[in-house]
Amino acid sequence: MKGARGAKLDWFRVFCAVLVVTIHTDPLESAFPTGNLILTRIIARIAVPFFFMVTGYFLRDALEQGCLGRTLKKLCLYTLAAMVLYLPLNLYSGDWKGLTIGAAVRDILLDGTFYHLWYFPAVIIGLLLVGGCVRLLGWKRTGIVVSLLYLIGLGGDSWYGLAVRVPGLRAFYDWLFSWMDQTRNGLFFAPMYLWLGGSLARREPDRSVCGIGLLLSGCAVFAEAMLLHQAQICRFDSMYVTLIPVSLCLFGLLSGANTGNCKPLRTFSLLVYVLHPWCIVAVRFGAKFLGLWGPLVENRVVHFLLVCVMSIIVSALATAIWTHFRPKNRQPEAIPDRAWLEIDRVALAHNAMALSDRLPQGCELMAVVKADGYGHGAVTVARTLAHTGVHAFAVATLDEGIALRRGGIRGDILILGETPPQAVKLLKQYDLIQTVVDSVHARALENTGTPIRVHLAVDTGMHRLGIPVQDVDAMERVFASSTLRVEGIFSHLCAADSREEEDLAFTRSQIDAFFHAVDALKARGVAPGKCHLQASSGILYWPGLPCGYARAGIALYGVSSSGDEPLPETLRPVLSLRARIASVRELLPGDSAGYGRDYRPETPRKIAAVTIGYADGVPRCYAQGGQVLLRGRRVPIVGRICMDQLLIDVTGIPKVWPGDTVTLIGSDGEETITAMEMARVCGTITNEILSRLHVRNR
Numbered sequence: 001m002k003g004a005r006g007a008k009l010d011w012f013r014v015f016c017a018v019l020v021v022t023i024h025t026d027p028l029e030s031a032f033p034t035g036n037l038i039l040t041r042i043i044a045r046i047a048v049p050f051f052f053m054v055t056g057y058f059l060r061d062a063l064e065q066g067c068l069g070r071t072l073k074k075l076c077l078y079t080l081a082a083m084v085l086y087l088p089l090n091l092y093s094g095d096w097k098g099l100t101i102g103a104a105v106r107d108i109l110l111d112g113t114f115y116h117l118w119y120f121p122a123v124i125i126g127l128l129l130v131g132g133c134v135r136l137l138g139w140k141r142t143g144i145v146v147s148l149l150y151l152i153g154l155g156g157d158s159w160y161g162l163a164v165r166v167p168g169l170r171a172f173y174d175w176l177f178s179w180m181d182q183t184r185n186g187l188f189f190a191p192m193y194l195w196l197g198g199s200l201a202r203r204e205p206d207r208s209v210c211g212i213g214l215l216l217s218g219c220a221v222f223a224e225a226m227l228l229h230q231a232q233i234c235r236f237d238s239m240y241v242t243l244i245p246v247s248l249c250l251f252g253l254l255s256g257a258n259t260g261n262c263k264p265l266r267t268f269s270l271l272v273y274v275l276h277p278w279c280i281v282a283v284r285f286g287a288k289f290l291g292l293w294g295p296l297v298e299n300r301v302v303h304f305l306l307v308c309v310m311s312i313i314v315s316a317l318a319t320a321i322w323t324h325f326r327p328k329n330r331q332p333e334a335i336p337d338r339a340w341l342e343i344d345r346v347a348l349a350h351n352a353m354a355l356s357d358r359l360p361q362g363c364e365l366m367a368v369v370k371a372d373g374y375g376h377g378a379v380t381v382a383r384t385l386a387h388t389g390v391h392a393f394a395v396a397t398l399d400e401g402i403a404l405r406r407g408g409i410r411g412d413i414l415i416l417g418e419t420p421p422q423a424v425k426l427l428k429q430y431d432l433i434q435t436v437v438d439s440v441h442a443r444a445l446e447n448t449g450t451p452i453r454v455h456l457a458v459d460t461g462m463h464r465l466g467i468p469v470q471d472v473d474a475m476e477r478v479f480a481s482s483t484l485r486v487e488g489i490f491s492h493l494c495a496a497d498s499r500e501e502e503d504l505a506f507t508r509s510q511i512d513a514f515f516h517a518v519d520a521l522k523a524r525g526v527a528p529g530k531c532h533l534q535a536s537s538g539i540l541y542w543p544g545l546p547c548g549y550a551r552a553g554i555a556l557y558g559v560s561s562s563g564d565e566p567l568p569e570t571l572r573p574v575l576s577l578r579a580r581i582a583s584v585r586e587l588l589p590g591d592s593a594g595y596g597r598d599y600r601p602e603t604p605r606k607i608a609a610v611t612i613g614y615a616d617g618v619p620r621c622y623a624q625g626g627q628v629l630l631r632g633r634r635v636p637i638v639g640r641i642c643m644d645q646l647l648i649d650v651t652g653i654p655k656v657w658p659g660d661t662v663t664l665i666g667s668d669g670e671e672t673i674t675a676m677e678m679a680r681v682c683g684t685i686t687n688e689i690l691s692r693l694h695v696r697n698r
């Protein structure tokens with residue numbers, strides 16, 4: 001049950017299954033009819049759309065890639081099992097008498113053979129339809145198709161009374177209802193919610209927008225449903241217009257907080273859905289048998305509670321049995337990774353907060369996630385940070401920016417490096433902000449005629465990129481451009497981590513020159529937009545500058561760049577790097593090991609080969625003085641580091657075995673090796689070590 005506590009979507013499915021029970025038991029009908037209407041015909045109507053949305057959410061990839069085979073096969077089996085389960089009731093009720101073959105086929109393929117079993121055909125048809133449309137038209141345009149279908153469905157459902165006033169539509173719906181019971185069955189209802197669920201799978205919903213949206217659309221659905229019922233317009237009441245925003249906001253809130261999944265819960269909620277009509281029959285039968293029809297059935301609340309408790313007990317038992325006896329070997333056995341990174345998202349979120357706390361009012365953290373998030377995985381990092389309220393990201397290249405957008409990251413994304421003018425269409429398409437690296441670049445971008453968002457780089461002494469800080473005229477010209485929308489201006493401090501007298505003075509001069517230029521622009525009536533100057537060391541050692549952004553890179557990952565200046569205690573390392581032992585062997589004096597026979601022990605030693613090498617990002621020079629952790633102890637690397645493997649000396653550690661975990665960066669027991677230690681041994685900075693990590697997992 002890994003992640004069960006964070007499995008918000010799966011827990012809510014259970015709640016929805018109970019809502020469906022209310023629909024079929026009308027608990028408030030006798031005591032409070034209006035309340036019953038509100039509960040079962042309005043509130044409980046979120047349940048089935050929610051089921052569809054969860055399905056679409058988790059099947060987004062399969063829908064796009066057209067690989068639904070296994071899911072559909074499973075759904076068909078479920079349909080069949082449910083049909084067989086309810087066959088006794090079909091036979092008992094006698095409604096099979098006079099059933100034509102055509103009607104039987106319709107029931108099986110569209111309406112369901114029992115009153116709640118329309119759900120399975122609807123999911124199957126919906127998945128086929130959305131999957132097909134997505135392949136043909138793309139994800140976005142499929143939205144039009146599902147909307148049209150939904151509209152048709154609405155007209156045959158709660159908007160029926162109005163729809164049939166349109167000339168021709170009555171005949172259309174008469175024809176429709178000649179071959180299906182309700183428009184929620186089959187193809188008019190499910191596709192919309194499957195599509196919406198899938199759409200949310202690639203987004204980071206804004207919690208407050210969803211919260212307010214849920215409140216407003218909740219009121220709207222209430223108003224819509226009450227009006228339609230009062231005016232007796234509904235033919236059925238499964239579909240409302242405003243059910244769409246309600247479902248969207250509700251799902252956005254839950255999916256935003258969802259951090260795990262729990263298969264047994266999913267099985268359980270499905271079973272409650274499938275089994276509760278049987279429980280209704282059982283409760284009624286029991287009540288009749290005991291002569292307690294009045295208190296157990298006519299009292300709707302008691303009836304509902306009994307059905308609920310019984311459904312829950314039966315479903316829980318069935319889930320337990322199913323989970324226990326399920327053939328386990330059908331799932332392919334997990335393959336242990338060869339080498340892997342562990343990303344501590346909690347530490348990352350914590351670091352972002354700790355850094356944000358150091359910024360003055362009005363200054364926002366811009367998370368630098370270039371070079372695949374300093375080797376941590378850019379999309380993972382950006383998603384985690386988006387949850388903690390970071391809205392601005394910086395990358396080095398166009399492709400890095402596009403990768404973030406494709407990973408569903410919203411907010412501002414600034415490309416810090418040069419992008420050639422030929423790429424402006426992509427900048428615009430993915431809504432990326434481009435750095436203008438100098439006047440020549442500005443002109444080249446402008447000549448494309450494509451309007452794009454930019455930040456202007458200013459050279460305050462690093463002499464890498466930027467318009468020279470003295471040249472306010474040139475800056476003003478960029479701001480005056482008709483196609484470049486300048487939203488910010490920035491420079492980069494190149495010695496902010498140094499405590500040397502001379503460097504301190506240099507940094508001060510960079511800061512002064514930058515704000516001098518900004519003031520000069522303001523004096524000319526130019527609104528400079530967001531100003532930013534500090535990277536990690538600027539945030540730590542030059543706090544309080546009046547900027548709109550601060551660009552945090554290395555400090556966000558809880559690592560000091562060079563170790564000359566230790567990080568504040570509060571920042572925690574985010575990444576661990578681990579690999580496995582592949583093979584263990586004994587060496588005798590006179591033996592040598594590795595390329596060039598570099599390692600020549602003078603006493604008997606036990607060595608082990610580890611599944612990671614310089615192609616994974618462990619610098620080759622780390623062999624001289626590098627250590628790793630095994631069973632909480634430090635052991636040395638011996639011989640030369642190979643492309644895909646390295647050797648360690650494990651003499652004296654008992655029972656070392658292939659598969660054992662080796663830690664290159666991170667903690668094991670009491671011992672820790674930091675990225676800083678690896679950088680120091682290799683004579684470089686942590687930025688280089690981390691950004692070059694490129695682990696091949698298997």
Ligand SMILES: *Cc1c(COP(=O)(O)O)cnc(C)c1O
Nearest residue numbers: 368416492535536551552553554
């Ligand atoms: C890489 C980079 C940063 C982030 O630097 P850190 O020292 O890692 O915080 C900030 N600004 C620019 C322009 C950069 O290139």
